[in-house]
Amino acid sequence: MNEADKKAYLAKYKEKKQNGERFFPHSIAKDAVTSLFLFVLLLGLVIFVGVPNEPPANPTDSSYIPRPEWYFLWAFQLLKYFPGSLEGAAIVGLGVVLAVGLFGLPFLDRNAKRHPFNRPVASAVMLLIVAGLAFLTIQAAVTTPKAAEAVSVGGDKTARIEAGGKLYAEYCASCHGENGEGGEIEGQAGEFTNPLNDEAFLVTHSSESLFNVVDYGWESLGMPPFGLKYGGALTDPDIRAIVEFVQAWAPSEEAAPEGDLAALALIETPSYSQHVKPIFDKRCLSCHGARKKGGYSMTDYTGVMTSGDNAPVIVAGDAANSILAQMLRGIKTDAGGQMPPSRPLANEQIELIERWINQGALNN
Numbered sequence: 001m002n003e004a005d006k007k008a009y010l011a012k013y014k015e016k017k018q019n020g021e022r023f024f025p026h027s028i029a030k031d032a033v034t035s036l037f038l039f040v041l042l043l044g045l046v047i048f049v050g051v052p053n054e055p056p057a058n059p060t061d062s063s064y065i066p067r068p069e070w071y072f073l074w075a076f077q078l079l080k081y082f083p084g085s086l087e088g089a090a091i092v093g094l095g096v097v098l099a100v101g102l103f104g105l106p107f108l109d110r111n112a113k114r115h116p117f118n119r120p121v122a123s124a125v126m127l128l129i130v131a132g133l134a135f136l137t138i139q140a141a142v143t144t145p146k147a148a149e150a151v152s153v154g155g156d157k158t159a160r161i162e163a164g165g166k167l168y169a170e171y172c173a174s175c176h177g178e179n180g181e182g183g184e185i186e187g188q189a190g191e192f193t194n195p196l197n198d199e200a201f202l203v204t205h206s207s208e209s210l211f212n213v214v215d216y217g218w219e220s221l222g223m224p225p226f227g228l229k230y231g232g233a234l235t236d237p238d239i240r241a242i243v244e245f246v247q248a249w250a251p252s253e254e255a256a257p258e259g260d261l262a263a264l265a266l267i268e269t270p271s272y273s274q275h276v277k278p279i280f281d282k283r284c285l286s287c288h289g290a291r292k293k294g295g296y297s298m299t300d301y302t303g304v305m306t307s308g309d310n311a312p313v314i315v316a317g318d319a320a321n322s323i324l325a326q327m328l329r330g331i332k333t334d335a336g337g338q339m340p341p342s343r344p345l346a347n348e349q350i351e352l353i354e355r356w357i358n359q360g361a362l363n364n
Helices: 003-018 023-048 070-081 084-108 120-143 157-171 199-204 207-216 236-247 261-265 272-283 301-306 323-328 347-358
Strands: none
Touching (some): 070 084, 070 120, 261 347, 272 347
């Protein structure tokens, strides 16, 4: 800066200072109004937009992809360009460079003129930095894969049961069956898990006992621990959601678990997949699934029609002479007596199955 520019700058500075305003109360009042506006804005975002709840952190989840908030995405992306052994040096080194640059800025740039056109070097460097930050932020948003959607175990009971069903399908169904009917224990041929959807099991096991079994495991029965604190992958809320899902199989005194009985009575042409199979899956698979008691399998249509030590148990078009219909009615046959033995089907359910048999027992 030459002497003439320096004198002009000092004169202008002196004039501005004489015509200026006091820090208190003028500047403080402006800051207070601005701060209040920002506070109200943030409060409104919290109340009306909010932040979605996420499940508790799970250190055993190797599929989790960390992603910082948007204003740190540029740093997140920048570290991808450094090999793992250099990440620490890059973090420290970049921090030092930024700190030195900010502290040294007044000494490096002593130009009194503030307009960007009068400071081409500083303006160009700043534009490059802003463009670099924008580029890195966009790259991070585009190239980072989205994490798998986590199962939310919060909300009301219905939402928790739904979340528990997803967790059950992921962690439990392979051994206990899709509908809690039981299944062959992995690695132990001929050994089966007890059915979880059995009424006696559900009545005699409290929520706490079910939680403890899932959490701690039962080594002598081949049940590994699933609780996070015992080396598993499930948090306490996850396990409680699974317990609520399993307990939802218990028969309700208010309504039949398989659906509205009055609605079943109105179905004139039953569908195997829509109406009959859900009843079999719920009430029969615990014995006639992987276990195949009496040689009878009800896992699919072919098994229902052809398997069994006393096959065929269904005579298409003739429910009265079908062993299955007779046993559902409690009529003793060579194959046995009342089925299911623990709790008979409702009359509306039996009539639905009989209508399906009389109409040809179709795989419809």
